[in-house]
Amino acid sequence: MLILLSDAFDASLPDRLAPFGEVTDDKARRGDANVVLIRSKTRVDREYLDAAPNLELVIRGGVGLDNVDVDYAKEKGVRVHNTAAASSVAVAELTVAMLLAMPNHVVRGHNGMVEGQWLKKELKRTELFKKTLGIIGCGRIGREVAKRCAAFGMRVVAFDPMPIDDPTIEQLDTVDALYAAADYITINTPLVDSTRGMIDAAAIAKMKDGVFLANTGRGQVVVEADVAQALGDGKIAGFATDVWYSDPPEDSPLIGAPNTLLLPHLGASTNENLLRIGDIIVELVGEHVKESR
């Protein structure tokens, strides 16, 4: 059994996987690999799968499977798993950090100090207390964000096609109702046909003036040029994003737009989460080895 670590994982993982077979991080050996472990960087598309004839199992350490051609893998008899439950707390904490940092001017205040400016009069903060948070996509991560924001005294509303069933969250029937109600919006959907480009100029026009948005879902859920325009004319007071059209972004209009908080896809990257992801991977590889005996 050859196990290929194609992206970055916790340093303990190779040793933990060694009892199941040979472990390598040499990507040139994908043609021989039986198991490939990826995060968001490696794209397991048609071409990748065709070049890996021995592949039996792909494990995506993390949640989003938009970098894997799941249907083609199935057609080829390759099993695909993610580690869905591991990352929720890590991503939720980063989302809350963004929701706190924007209205508190953490980045501007800090940059001012470094540049020798005392922006005490210029920077007026806004509280989360008694404001409405709108969660678009209220699954595992969205519900963890809800819990934390409820503790700050926020009213939490959400739009999700699936039932939410959580007494701290008011589920709204339409996303338009969320746009009308929310002072802060967090995007926690996967990238699927119904979410691709959903935050465009028309959606932004339905939001409150001065809304704050945080995106830890997927970059392509927003139309970056429309968000940059709304930041420029003040319709959006702040936009924080951890996710991009590509990692790293090329030519994004958000870089250089005002009132942004831009992060390099750090949502899942806590030390604790990398260990949790490792635990699930060891379990999945162990089960796979047992089944293939």
Ligand code: NAD
């Ligand atoms: P989840 O499947 O538990 O929740 C996603 C929710 O989105 C589901 O409840 C689903 O019904 C809902 N949804 C689907 N289409 C929708 C639509 N059109 N409008 C509103 N809601 C819709 O997944 P999760 O674990 O909460 O993760 C959510 C997403 O977060 C992942 O798919 C991934 O893209 C992203 N993510 C990002 C990072 C990061 O590093 N920033 C890490 C992990 C996950």
